[in-house]
Amino acid sequence: MGVIRGHVRVFYQLLINTLLVSVTNYTVWFAITFYTYLETRSVFATGVISGVFLVMTALTGIWFGSLVDHRPKKLMMQISAGVSLTLYAVALALYLVIPHEEFRDPASVPLWILIVLLMVGVIAGNIRTIALPTMVTALIEDGTRDRANGLVGTATGVSFLVTSVISGLLVALGGMLWVLVAALVVLGLSIVHLGLVRMPPGASEAAAPTDGVDVPTSRIDLRGTMRVIAAVPGLSALIVFSAFNNLLGGIFMALLDAYGLSMMSVQGWGLLWGVLSTGFIVGGLLISRTGLGSNPVRLLLMVNVVCWGVTLLFPLRDSVIWLTAGLYLYMLVVPYAEAAEQTILQKVVPYERQGRVFGFAQSVEQAASPLTAFLISPIAQFVFIPYMTDGAGARLIGDWFGTGAARGLALVFVLTGVVGLIATAIALRSRPYRRLSERYVTAEPAVTG
Secondary structure (H helix, E strand, C coil): CCECCCCHHHHHHHHHHHHHHHHHHHHHHHHHHHHHHHHHCCHHHHHHHHHHHHHHHHHHHHHHHHHHHHCCHHHHHHHHHHHHHHHHHHHHHHHHHCCHHHHHCCCCHHHHHHHHHHHHHHHHCHHHHHHHHHHHHHHECCCCHHHHHHHHHHHHHHHHHHHHHHHHHHHHHHCCHHHHHHHHHHHHHHHHHHHHCCCCCCCCCCCCCCCCCCCCCCCCCHHHHHHHHHHCCCHHHHHHHHHHHHHHHHHHHHHHHHHHHCCCCHHHHHHHHHHHHHHHHHHHHHHHHHCCCCCHHHHHHHHHHHHHHHHHHHHHCCCHHHHHHHHHHHHHHHHHHHHHHHHHHHHHCCHHHHHHHHHHHHHHHHHHHHHHHHHHHHHHHHHHHHHHHCCHHHHHHHHHHCCCHHHHHHHHHHHHHHHHHHHHHHHHCCHHHHHHHHHHHHCCCCCCC
């Protein structure tokens, strides 16, 4: 695979440890979303959860990137898991002492305290998502990093597969109780395991500046990060394109659970996500075997075309089969987008700045999703659902499109897909796209010192 001799074992140990933590955090995230909807039956509440989560992710990305660059990466991974474990323990105590009737009101203060505790715990895990690609740069030879990124995508897919099944079953069996107990056990094991991993000399330490300029560890250094991004022609366009792609993610996060749960039980929805997650695994394995080709920038935009097309087509019928086929294709191509962006950044960004650039990219890209999540969920609840239940939409297209709350959500997906396809076609013909493609081909690979 092109892993530097002697480092292959370390790479796989980090991958396994990250898989354990990802399973834990995804389980908590899926479960609290499922639990809130099942207790409150409020699309608006689940939309607000998604929006707040993504806002917090966007606000912390740059800071997390600075921590990764300025401190030992293994230590930051351990701190990340420790913070999550502590917050989950507090959340479990709250869940046990508060009467469960309090969690059935979407305006309940204890419910939202529980949600915020769990969200912050999950967000603390994002330190790992920033640290891991910088470790790929340190451990993997240039030219095969795209394949290593594919394996990282496969690990993410495996975590989705395990998580979706576990979270649905655990919520059905005991609400949030067994979800939080399992999270505490797995996170504790992951901290112990990471403590036993021996990093190669220099691979985990804070990166030393190659340009002789750096900032104190307490500073975020947004200005320096912006200079690095501006110095690479088309890099800002890459981040903008990825942010645009995440507009789709905001709509999915806000509405997809409610749409799926309108067709099946929480157990069935969780099991379906287990099946769908195999698409993520297959996509990652394909990348690890074949790579991304000579132009990952074009590939990134073509993935946009597929994702928006899926969003347009799968809601046209009120069918679990259409939903499953569309989401499987979506899951299959998403690893290509993630691996393409990581591979580009790993090649053109100096190693000592990669944590901050990855964190900045995460912040900017995730900022797009809250916009749609906050806007779409109330619009869907108060406009599109009534429109397709007993409003003009039901009378106009209800004969062939269907009527009811679920068809209101479906109409949101269809209209979003149309707008997304038009915008992506414009982006493919833009000058920044051509400049970024040329820059990737001519760039010298980043050095790790």
